[in-house]
Amino acid sequence: MPTPPVKGDVNPKQRQYEAMVRALSADLYRFAWWLSRSETVAQDLVQETFLRAWKNLDALRDAESAKAWLFTILRREHARLYERKRLEVVELDDTLPEDAAYASPERSGDAAQVREAIGRLPDKYRAPLAMQVLGGMSADEIAESTGQKAGAVMTQLFRARQQLKKLLGGRAAAEGGRT
Amino acid sequence: MNCLDFRRRISAEPRSRDPALLAHRDSCTEGCAAFWQRAQRFEDDVEAAMAVPVPDGLADRILLAHATGERRAQVGRRRAWLAMAASVLIAFGGVGMLWRYSDQHSLPALAVAHMPWEMDSLALTRPMTDDQVEAGFVGRATHLKGPAPGMVTYVHDCTVGPYPAVHAVTRMDDEPVVALYMPGKMDGKPGTFHRDGWDGRELQLHGGTLVLLAQGASRKAMETAERGWRAAIEGPAPASIGQI
Numbered sequence: 001m002p003t004p005p006v007k008g009d010v011n012p013k014q015r016q017y018e019a020m021v022r023a024l025s026a027d028l029y030r031f032a033w034w035l036s037r038s039e040t041v042a043q044d045l046v047q048e049t050f051l052r053a054w055k056n057l058d059a060l061r062d063a064e065s066a067k068a069w070l071f072t073i074l075r076r077e078h079a080r081l082y083e084r085k086r087l088e089v090v091e092l093d094d095t096l097p098e099d100a101a102y103a104s105p106e107r108s109g110d111a112a113q114v115r116e117a118i119g120r121l122p123d124k125y126r127a128p129l130a131m132q133v134l135g136g137m138s139a140d141e142i143a144e145s146t147g148q149k150a151g152a153v154m155t156q157l158f159r160a161r162q163q164l165k166k167l168l169g170g171r172a173a174a175e176g177g178r179t
Numbered sequence: 180m181n182c183l184d185f186r187r188r189i190s191a192e193p194r195s196r197d198p199a200l201l202a203h204r205d206s207c208t209e210g211c212a213a214f215w216q217r218a219q220r221f222e223d224d225v226e227a228a229m230a231v232p233v234p235d236g237l238a239d240r241i242l243l244a245h246a247t248g249e250r251r252a253q254v255g256r257r258r259a260w261l262a263m264a265a266s267v268l269i270a271f272g273g274v275g276m277l278w279r280y281s282d283q284h285s286l287p288a289l290a291v292a293h294m295p296w297e298m299d300s301l302a303l304t305r306p307m308t309d310d311q312v313e314a315g316f317v318g319r320a321t322h323l324k325g326p327a328p329g330m331v332t333y334v335h336d337c338t339v340g341p342y343p344a345v346h347a348v349t350r351m352d353d354e355p356v357v358a359l360y361m362p363g364k365m366d367g368k369p370g371t372f373h374r375d376g377w378d379g380r381e382l383q384l385h386g387g388t389l390v391l392l393a394q395g396a397s398r399k400a401m402e403t404a405e406r407g408w409r410a411a412i413e414g415p416a417p418a419s420i421g422q423i
Contacts, residue, residue, distance in 0.1 A: 114228035
């Protein structure tokens with residue numbers, strides 16, 4: 001029979017931290033990956049985020065808000081990391097998509113294609129989209145985290161999806177279309 | 180809520196459970212339910228695409244790095260405490276050594292340390308003449324300004340530590356009292372002391388420092404010796420008004 005781990009001298013803060021790492025590190029890594037598009041940078045960002053979280057763990061009052069809190073820390077870490085070497089991003093057309101693409105999201109294709117399309121989104125759309133999809137954050141929470149108004153975030157989320165559909169629709173057409 | 184608002188909201192927040200949105204979806208006859216269905220499927224695709232593979236053992240690596248960092252910090256804190264404790268010990272040791280050095284080089288310590296070579300002088304009982312006593316002081320380039328104390332049994336020029344001194348012994352009621360006079364030493368610290376079995380007094384006189392030593396001598400013998408040597412070295416005290 002395996003010996004259970006010794007937990008007698010583990011204090012509540014360490015237990016909370018360990019539980020948080022185990023529960024949220026995967027989503028946090030995915031968010032970091034979508035911000036940086038690099039496995040190594042993403043891992044470093046997650047590591048740094050949890051390091052900062054440990055130092056400020058007393059500030060976390062509510063377990064429900066842990067994920068949004070960590071996402072906010074990570075986004076700031078990423079911003080700090082790329083403060084001086086912001087990558088050039090090609091802005092896409094912000095106009096509303098064609099009805100056809102809008103009406104046929106099932107044409108979005110497999111995960112790899114969608115992933116590639118998400119990767120082509122500008123940072124200002126991809127980041128809030130990742131916060132919403134991976135972090136389960138509401139527009140209000142994203143707005144609070146990014147220091148924007150909720151209306152502006154709603155617009156970014158709307159445009160992110162429209163551009164995604166447009167990108168996937170265009171690719172589908174180039175490939176001969178899919179149904 | 181109209182269809183345009185509904186579709187804009189669903190396009191921004193497809194997973195929203197806002198009752199107003201759901202109510203419109205369920206009541207709309209313009210195809211909003213189908214729009215909602217498509218939005219859900221699209222969102223499924225987005226979620227699946229965003230769920231990039233997570234490196235194996237990520238959480239464990241984070242916890243390991245954290246534990247290692249904490250351990251290193253703990254060791255660092257322990258080292259800092261040890262260094263501080265060592266510094267305090269070294270400081271105490273240094274202060275102790277300074278105190279010990281200072282004590283061992285104090286005039287009482289030097290005077291007492293001088294005595295083992297002069298113990299025979301305490302046994303002499305034949306009184307010396309005033310001239311002999313004066314001659315002992317002349318040997319240290321100083322002169323008595325008053326009469327020598329009574330019953331001086333020994334006078335010799337010696338060295339107490341680094342200080343040239345006149346070593347004399349007076350005897351009263353068979354109690355020898357040693358007088359070590361160091362001419363020119365003006366930084367004496369007047370007071371009494373007891374050290375290594377010797378009772379002593381350190382006196383600052385006009386021209387130098389006088390140390391009196393005795394083993395078990397009476398207070399009267401010590402005071403008589405003090406008065407006698409003070410009068411001899413500094414000269415008789417000026418007459419007071421009562422005496423005039």
